[in-house]
Amino acid sequence: MSIKVRYFASLKDQLGHAEAELAVNGPLSAREIWQQLNPSVSLPEGVLTAINLEYAQLDTLVNAGDELAFFPPVTGG
């Protein structure tokens, strides 16, 4: 079972990739998932996160099968 992780905009450029998969045995927080996937990159200040296309907190638990996204502040409009 795994969680699909997506990165957008400057975060994607910084990490050098747009997507990752993390195999999990149980729920993990968004913050923990970042740390496991990017152990050498501290979570950027102001980063936003979404679970299954809705905004979430970094402490929200993510389950296997969920889509988790990390992105910088939005700048549309």
Added chain:
Amino acid sequence: MSIKVRYFASLKDQLGHAEAELAVNGPLSAREIWQQLNPSVSLPEGVLTAINLEYAQLDTLVNAGDELAFFPPVTGG
């Protein structure tokens, strides 16, 4: 020397005419001019007045050669 007086909208309909001239010897207030021109019609509540195309008060003095207007609350837009 005279003052030109104009009425608009429902006020014009009520009085039955759109314009009047009042011969004057000196300045009169807008209120006095109404009373001289329409002695049997009391000044309607909420009536607005303009002198030379700018809003004025009923107590503002009007001089010979000025254009004075009376009209109900505006309803454009």
Added chain:
Amino acid sequence: MQIVISEERIDPWQTLSQYPAPAGYGATAIFIGTMRDFNQGDDVTAMFLEHYPGMTEKQLLNIVTAASQQWTFEDCLLIHRVGEVKPQDTLVIVAVWSKHRGDAFDASRFIMETLKHQAPFWKRETLVSGEIRWVERNSNGYSQ
């Protein structure tokens, strides 16, 4: 800046598409007022928009000038219909072009509200019953 009193029907999209947009704008806020076929519980079949020629132009210019002293914008187009109008006709267009959206939003709304309470226009409605009546007062668009 352009202020127009129009006795002709106004096509808002054609008018706006033909208006030369100013340089350097990033935000456009537009308000369009359209005649409805219903007012105060009655079906309205036609309307006459009376105005005070000369004072109207002067007051509209005063209003746009006051807006330009309070907010920063690149250009403003203000068109108001007069004469005989029918339901679905455009009555008024206010368009403000600015660098920043806050200015365009604020200025267009200020112009519209101030026009509603200061510009010498008066609406006379013809109801489906044949009755003709003057609209007595405009509402406040901020508190709705």
Added chain:
Amino acid sequence: MQIVISEERIDPWQTLSQYPAPAGYGATAIFIGTMRDFNQGDDVTAMFLEHYPGMTEKQLLNIVTAASQQWTFEDCLLIHRVGEVKPQDTLVIVAVWSKHRGDAFDASRFIMETLKHQAPFWKRETLVSGEIRWVERNSNGYSQ
């Protein structure tokens, strides 16, 4: 109600002229955001608008739904451009049709402000120098 993510250039007046206006409206408030050729002191020659497909549509729908719970309006059209854009291109259109002008003004502004802070779009600018940079943050359009 229509929410559109567009990879094609948008002609705002043609789009609005072709949109079927709802019955019974008297007020239309429209905001159009246009790409400028200047940002934060630098000449900008092109821009790429990245977005999060799926989440974008969902968030825009959330925003319009929230507006419809706070204000009464007959219809809303919301279009946002994505992909490669050039100066003078339309980036966003918000149009709200309502019976009363206060609702159209308030709802269109709310939708625009909330979109600016919640909808997952990101701007990447190409400067005249060749430098490419991500825009870092949107400003607050109420306090400008």
